[in-house]
Amino acid sequence: GAVVSQHPSRVICKSGTSVKIECRSLDFQATTMFWYRQFPKQSLMLMATSNEGSKATYEQGVEKDKFLINHASLTLSTLTVTSAHPEDSSFYICSAHNLERGAFAEQFFGPGTRLTVL
Amino acid sequence: SQKIEQNSEALNIQEGKTATLTCNYTNYSPAYLQWYRQDPGRGPVFLLLIRENEKEKRKERLKVTFDTTLKQSLFHITASQPADSATYLCALTANQAGTALIFGKGTTLSVSS
Numbered sequence: 001g002a003v004v005s006q007h008p009s010r011v012i013c014k015s016g017t018s019v020k021i022e023c024r025s026l027d028f029q030a031t032t033m034f035w036y037r038q039f040p041k042q043s044l045m046l047m048a049t050s051n052e053g054s055k056a057t058y059e060q061g062v063e064k065d066k067f068l069i070n071h072a073s074l075t076l077s078t079l080t081v082t083s084a085h086p087e088d089s090s091f092y093i094c095s096a097h098n099l100e101r102g103a104f105a106e107q108f109f110g111p112g113t114r115l116t117v118l
Numbered sequence: 119s120q121k122i123e124q125n126s127e128a129l130n131i132q133e134g135k136t137a138t139l140t141c142n143y144t145n146y147s148p149a150y151l152q153w154y155r156q157d158p159g160r161g162p163v164f165l166l167l168i169r170e171n172e173k174e175k176r177k178e179r180l181k182v183t184f185d186t187t188l189k190q191s192l193f194h195i196t197a198s199q200p201a202d203s204a205t206y207l208c209a210l211t212a213n214q215a216g217t218a219l220i221f222g223k224g225t226t227l228s229v230s231s
Contacts, residue, residue: 006161034218043122044162044207044221093161097217106152107219109161 002028004096006110013084014118020080021113023094029074030096034107035067038091050077084117091115120145124208124222131198133231139193141208141222148210151184153193156205156224165206166193198229 003026013019023033032051036044048069050056056069068080077096081088091114095107125140141151150169154162168175168184168191175182181194195202205226209219 004161032217036221041223043223044209044219046218046220049218091159095161095219106164106167108164109154112159112161114159 002026002096002098002108004030004094004108004110006092006094006113008113009111010114010116012116012118015085016083018080018082019084019115020078021092021094021115023077023079023096023110025075025096025108028096028098028108030077030098031074032097033071033077034095034097035069035077035079036093036095038093038112044093047079081115084115086117089115089117120212120220122146122208122210122220122222124206124225126225127223128226128228130228130230133199133229135198137195137198137202137227137229139206139208139225139227141191141193143189143210146189146210146212146220148212151182151191151208151210152219153180153182153191154207154209154221156207158205162207195227198227200229200231203227203229 005024007022035047038044047062048056048058050069050071052071052074058064071077093112095109097107121144123142152167153165156162166182168182179196183192205224207224208222
């Protein structure tokens, strides 16, 4: 199957700083990337859908000015958590999807990034 | 309201038995439904996808059924092994046109030897 990587795998930062998380599709072109957040013992919650070359679509309740998403190429999307606070501490997971393979193509998930804001 | 429910948070079974996990949804019309495996601290790994016009899908020891009338999917692992212990997530698209996945909370399966 296709491989999606995330960097960093773990990050600890001070409150008020910004953190950038990268999501890369290593062996296929991702027309669409999704960003999810998962709190302990909770489901993955979709934050935003990102299409290459266009603005991301955010889910209700997700602040677009706080969670900046850039999808500049078909293999890279970045999520920047701006002015992070302790309540932003969570497990952030991206997934990549190639719509050219058909609407039913499965999504490939990255390994996740554990963010801890002190 | 829209909901996805996986029948139990935890399921404990003996090695060699068949594990059956349930996913029920309300007020969605998914084009397809997927099952993922997630290990602690890791991203989900795709297992099976079943379309709305398919009743059953198999892959090695895994079997998925999809009943759009009951709005339910069953996920079976036959001849279970301790290595099958993980959290299993059900996910679906909100509607026929969507591609973003909506996930259930998952069922944590423990297979004891």
